[in-house]
Amino acid sequence: MSEHLTTAWALAWIARAQAALAEHRMELIDLDRAIGDGDHGENMDRGFKAVVAKLDAGSPDVASVLKLVAATLMSTVGGASGPLYGTAFLRASKAASENELDANGVAAIIAGALEGVVARGKATTGEKTMVDAWTPALAAAQDVAAAGGSATEALRAAATAAQAGAEATIPMQATKGRASYLGERSIGHQDPGATSTALLLATAADAAEAL
Amino acid sequence: MTLREPQDGAAAVALVIVSHSEQLAAGVVELAAQMANDVELRAAGGTDDGRIGTSFDKVNDAVNELRAAGHDVAVLTDLGSATMTVESVLDLLDSDEATHIRFADGPLVEGAVAAAVTAQVGGDLDAVVGAARARELFT
Numbered sequence: 001m002s003e004h005l006t007t008a009w010a011l012a013w014i015a016r017a018q019a020a021l022a023e024h025r026m027e028l029i030d031l032d033r034a035i036g037d038g039d040h041g042e043n044m045d046r047g048f049k050a051v052v053a054k055l056d057a058g059s060p061d062v063a064s065v066l067k068l069v070a071a072t073l074m075s076t077v078g079g080a081s082g083p084l085y086g087t088a089f090l091r092a093s094k095a096a097s098e099n100e101l102d103a104n105g106v107a108a109i110i111a112g113a114l115e116g117v118v119a120r121g122k123a124t125t126g127e128k129t130m131v132d133a134w135t136p137a138l139a140a141a142q143d144v145a146a147a148g149g150s151a152t153e154a155l156r157a158a159a160t161a162a163q164a165g166a167e168a169t170i171p172m173q174a175t176k177g178r179a180s181y182l183g184e185r186s187i188g189h190q191d192p193g194a195t196s197t198a199l200l201l202a203t204a205a206d207a208a209e210a211l
Numbered sequence: 212m213t214l215r216e217p218q219d220g221a222a223a224v225a226l227v228i229v230s231h232s233e234q235l236a237a238g239v240v241e242l243a244a245q246m247a248n249d250v251e252l253r254a255a256g257g258t259d260d261g262r263i264g265t266s267f268d269k270v271n272d273a274v275n276e277l278r279a280a281g282h283d284v285a286v287l288t289d290l291g292s293a294t295m296t297v298e299s300v301l302d303l304l305d306s307d308e309a310t311h312i313r314f315a316d317g318p319l320v321e322g323a324v325a326a327a328v329t330a331q332v333g334g335d336l337d338a339v340v341g342a343a344r345a346r347e348l349f350t
Contacts, residue, residue, distance in 0.1 A: 039264065074299055078231075078257075078264020080292030083299040086267070120295050177291060 004100035005151045009207055010065040014055060016203035018048035024199060031192040035128075035179040039079045040192040047077035047085070062101060066093035066109070080177065081193060084120050084130065091116035103145035103154040110138045110158055110201075121176065128174040128186060130193035136161040137201055155205040162201045166194035217251075217281040224330040224339045225251035225282035227273045228323055229297055230289040231264055233257035239287075239323050247327035251277055265296040274300060274312055283336040285315045287323050287343055311336070315343035 021028075021044045028041030051072045059065045066089050074086030095112030098105050114134040123129040140161035144154040167190060174186035217223060226243065230236035236256025244252055253276070255269040270286070277284045286301075288294045297314050304312060313336055315326060322343035329342035 037263075039262075043264070074267040074296075076259070078259075078262055078266065080295055082265075082267065083292070083295035086299060087302075120298065 003150060004102055005062070005106070005155075005208055005211075006100055007059055007061055007065060009101075009211055010062045011055060011057060011059065012207040012210065013204045014048070014051060014065065014069060016207050017200050018052045020199050020203050021045050021048050021196065024195075028192050028196055031190055031195055034189040035174060035182055035186045036192060037079070037178060040081060040196065043077045043079045043081055044085075044196050047073045047082065050076040061096075061099040062109075063093045063096040063099070066090075066096055080121075081196070084117055084193070087116035087120040088113040088134075089116075091119075101151050103141065103149050103151050106151045106154040106158070107138065107141040107145045110134065110141050114138050123176040126172060127176040128169045128172040128179060128191045128194075129176050130191070130197045132169050132172070132191065133162040133165040133194040133197035133201075136165040137197070152205070152208040152211075155201065155208050159198065159201040159205040162194075162198040166190060166198040169194045221280075221282070222247070222250045222330045222333065223283060224334065224336050225253070225277040225280075225284050226323060226326055226330065226339075227253045227255055227270065227277065227284060227286045228319070229265055229270055229286060229293045230254075230256040230319065231293060232289075233261060235289065235319075239320055242320065243323040243327035246324060247331040250327050250330045251280070251282055252327065253277065265293045267296055267299060270297055271300045278308065278311060283339075284312045285326055285330075285336060285339045285343060286312065287315050287317065287319055287326065289319045313340045315340040317343040317345070 025041040025045045032038045032040035051069050054072055070086045070089035074082050091112035092109040095108045123131045125132055125135050137158035140157040141154040144157045169191035174180045179186045228236045228239045233256035236254035240252045240254045253273040255273045258264040259266045274284050286297050288297055326339045326343035329339045
């Protein structure tokens with residue numbers, strides 16, 4: 001486990017994210033069928049496969065990896081997750097000013113991602129969206145940074161908080177996006193966007209721990 | 212005016228119709244064209260590979276082609292995630308382009324017809340975007 005996260009981490013993260021999204025494709029499809037249009041698993045799988053095909057080990061820094069992810073997701077993911085994750089990765093890229101991320105750097109890129117999702121989707125917490133995973137993830141990463149923890153610890157805390165946040169969407173009634181058309185019938189299902197956010201952050205932590 | 216004049220008597224303002232469905236976007240263009248012969252109307256429907264969804268590249272290409280031809284551009288959408296795609300395109304434009312390209316938030320079919328007619332009679336971008344929003348025209 002290294003002290004600071006570099007381009008090697010970012011590349012390993014995205015490769016793991018692609019594998020995890022492929023593995024969980026049907027689960028995300030089923031979650032999205034319950035309260036949406038059913039395309040989330042397919043779209044994320046397609047988007048990250050395209051990302052991995054474009055990634056090359058010559059990327060000079062973390063920011064350039066995240067920017068490539070952003071541009072590719074925007075172009076290849078047809079659903080709402082394209083602009084949402086595209087903007088999240090774009091803002092995360094802008095926040096990744098240091099090429100060796102410590103815990104504060106991890107918190108900064110999560111803050112950038114959250115800001116991007118909020119700016120694009122205009123959602124807030126409690127509306128059964130990916131904001132309900134990114135928001136506790138940021139708080140957890142900031143707590144680790146404030147306590148002097150490592151970048152890897154910040155990512156693991158963020159991933160754990162995002163997973164809890166995703167599970168906490170189950171009893172929520174959706175008030176944003178197409179799931180909101182279902183009204184009370186959206187209650188009882190875990191939000192697919194929050195679920196994929198938790199998967200992404202888990203793979204980010206896995207990649208850091210494996211370095 | 213920083214804008215070049217559109218060629219061949221075409222209206223100054225052009226429309227891009229963004230829908231999750233390629234057929235729906237094409238249908239809205241067909242309908243709006245009926246009352247707006249001289250307005251450039253572009254459909255940006257479906258994903259790049261023809262699935263249901265929206266395409267950043269289709270929207271971006273349509274907007275850039277119309278700008279290159281000298282038009283101001285109003286963009287209309289069918290659902291929230293199409294709007295997010297359009298806003299992503301607008302966010303990445305140069306800031307001096309932003310005054311020439313606007314998202315018109317309104318009901319897609321009525322809004323497109325109202326916007327196209329407004330462009331046909333020589334309305335500027337503000338007027339066209341305003342018409343797309345003005346549902347009361349048709350109710």
